[in-house]
Amino acid sequence: MLPAQRRDLLLTRLERDGRLVAKDLAAELGVAEDSVRRDLRELAAAGLCQRVYGGALPVSPAVADYATRGGVATESKRRVAAAAARLVRPDMTVLLDGGTTALAVARALPHDLRVTVVTHSPTVAVALLEHPGAEVFVLGGRLFKHSAVTSGAAAVEAAQWVHADLFLLGVTGVHHETGLTTGDADEAAMKRALAARSADTYVLASSEKIGAASPFTVLPLSEVSGIVTDAPEDHPVLDGLRRGGTPVVMAD
Amino acid sequence: MLPAQRRDLLLTRLERDGRLVAKDLAAELGVAEDSVRRDLRELAAAGLCQRVYGGALPVSPAVADYATRGGVATESKRRVAAAAARLVRPDMTVLLDGGTTALAVARALPHDLRVTVVTHSPTVAVALLEHPGAEVFVLGGRLFKHSAVTSGAAAVEAAQWVHADLFLLGVTGVHHETGLTTGDADEAAMKRALAARSADTYVLASSEKIGAASPFTVLPLSEVSGIVTDAPEDHPVLDGLRRGGTPVVMAD
DNA sequence: CTTAATCATGCGTGTTATTGCGCGTTGTGG
DNA sequence: CCACAACGCGCAATAACACGCATGATTAAG
Numbered sequence A, B: 001m002l003p004a005q006r007r008d009l010l011l012t013r014l015e016r017d018g019r020l021v022a023k024d025l026a027a028e029l030g031v032a033e034d035s036v037r038r039d040l041r042e043l044a045a046a047g048l049c050q051r052v053y054g055g056a057l058p059v060s061p062a063v064a065d066y067a068t069r070g071g072v073a074t075e076s077k078r079r080v081a082a083a084a085a086r087l088v089r090p091d092m093t094v095l096l097d098g099g100t101t102a103l104a105v106a107r108a109l110p111h112d113l114r115v116t117v118v119t120h121s122p123t124v125a126v127a128l129l130e131h132p133g134a135e136v137f138v139l140g141g142r143l144f145k146h147s148a149v150t151s152g153a154a155a156v157e158a159a160q161w162v163h164a165d166l167f168l169l170g171v172t173g174v175h176h177e178t179g180l181t182t183g184d185a186d187e188a189a190m191k192r193a194l195a196a197r198s199a200d201t202y203v204l205a206s207s208e209k210i211g212a213a214s215p216f217t218v219l220p221l222s223e224v225s226g227i228v229t230d231a232p233e234d235h236p237v238l239d240g241l242r243r244g245g246t247p248v249v250m251a252d
Numbered sequence C: 001c002t003t004a005a006t007c008a009t010g011c012g013t014g015t016t017a018t019t020g021c022g023c024g025t026t027g028t029g030g
Numbered sequence D: 001c002c003a004c005a006a007c008g009c010g011c012a013a014t015a016a017c018a019c020g021c022a023t024g025a026t027t028a029a030g
Helices: A003-017 A022-029 A033-045 A063-070 A075-085 A100-108 A122-130 A153-159 A185-196 A236-243 B003-017 B022-029 B033-045 B061-068 B075-085 B100-108 B122-130 B153-159 B185-196 B236-243
Strands: A050-052 A055-057 A093-096 A115-119 A134-138 A141-144 A149-151 A164-170 A173-175 A179-182 A198-205 A216-219 A226-229 A248-250 B050-052 B055-057 B093-096 B115-119 B134-138 B141-144 B149-151 B164-170 B173-175 B179-182 B198-205 B216-219 B226-229 B248-250
Touching: A003 A022, A003 A033, A003 A055, A003 B050, A003 B055, A022 A033, A022 A055, A033 A050, A033 A055, A075 A100, A075 A198, A075 A226, A093 A100, A100 A115, A100 A122, A100 A164, A100 A198, A115 A122, A122 A134, A122 B122, A122 B141, A141 A153, A141 B122, A149 A153, A149 A185, A153 A185, A153 B153, A164 A185, A173 A236, A179 A185, A185 A198, A185 A216, A236 A248, B003 B022, B003 B033, B003 B055, B003 B075, B022 B033, B022 B055, B033 B050, B033 B055, B075 B100, B075 B198, B075 B226, B093 B100, B100 B115, B100 B122, B100 B164, B100 B198, B115 B122, B122 B134, B141 B153, B149 B153, B149 B185, B153 B185, B164 B185, B173 B236, B179 B185, B185 B198, B185 B216, B236 B248
Parallel strands: A093 A115, A093 A164, A115 A134, A164 A198, A198 A226, A226 A248, B093 B115, B093 B164, B115 B134, B164 B198, B198 B226, B226 B248
Antiparallel strands: A050 A055, A134 B141, A141 A149, A141 B134, A173 A179, A179 A216, B050 B055, B141 B149, B173 B179, B179 B216
């Protein structure tokens, strides 16, 4: 293991786990704790992590930069994705939406889980190349660059032959009155088409989506089986959703 | 072993292993560590790898995964890709195959070129997200993990509505007797279906493909408009192809 | 055919990076 | 306030490194 490779690994772990414990990593990598601590010090000096007693934590604001650049999800999205991934049971057929949260779900799926995934996102399809247990079907069509998914008539048509158990739906707004919304009309239609082909639909709603609204309605809240979110349990908008009869799944 | 050949090998290894260890490579290739280090320095200067203590790593951790999936092309493939990209004229409709060479073509296309690209490779589709001038259509279907393309009946069917000017075809073997070959039967069928939908078909044949043959025939050589290659002008197999009436495009 | 030039290579030399360990210091929890 | 773990720092050994130079091979020019 090259020293530089080890530092890369530390950053990857930090991303995945949200924290680093120097002692554990030293044991795992078979090096002295000193070396790990030295690495952490350097990474912290480079602004890539925040040094704390016992290990290191992600840099609070700078993470956003990294996230937008490499398609890496924020901690919030990762929590939601992890909870959503737990909804996927072996041998299910899952419709997976596009967007960074759905991408995080793909990455959060156990690599050897036997599952059939249907997606209209090439990005998600590429991520699932690393999952030997996943049978992947791509829905073709015109590529909508902004969110990197296929949409339009051809894509909607391609979705018609699918019968899925679960649709994990990404949106940009979840509001108790306007329902689920997104920023593009074609995209909204595509999401509706997918929801119609699945027994259950769960919404991936990281905290910043809660209470927000975008121009185009995807579905009314009554049409979904549940909302997966990491917003605080007692968030006022969540209370509103619950009163409206929408089940809320907490992402611890 | 030629120096340039050795550098290509280094890149191939970097692709495969995700890292290079100078000491090991020196021992394996039977050259001094200095020579390997010199190569690594040059490759790093050319932006093809990242020099680190002990060896080298892919250019950025973010593309490290990409590299192991074969996202990075060798110099040879890049030369072929650059030549093939020059075949693409403004406002054309191009069918772009999957595989590392085709991916390199996608990346080699001018970012503002107005062109319609139809592809059955999610990887290529993702690469074209950065090309604002490119209108991208994805052909859906079952994802064949090994080469990261969709294939099978659904994909072939989806290809039927396309009318393209140019198909850039990737194969694993170009042989004057067995013709164009690849390693999977479904994939071969898909490539045939794509060739049938395009006015012209050019084969992407980096030098290592020339003279090689794989289990499944894609097309006879007589069916293609030309072969793009970087093999030496006077390569005996190329002479054989020319005598057989196959046009050869040199990638200098 | 000969000579000059260019290039890759291997080796010696001095430099730099990395590592593990000991030691005194500092932070944490009871 | 105390015990303990984590910490930073300096040290020395080791490995990797860059640089310069001479050698041998291949190529270009004469």
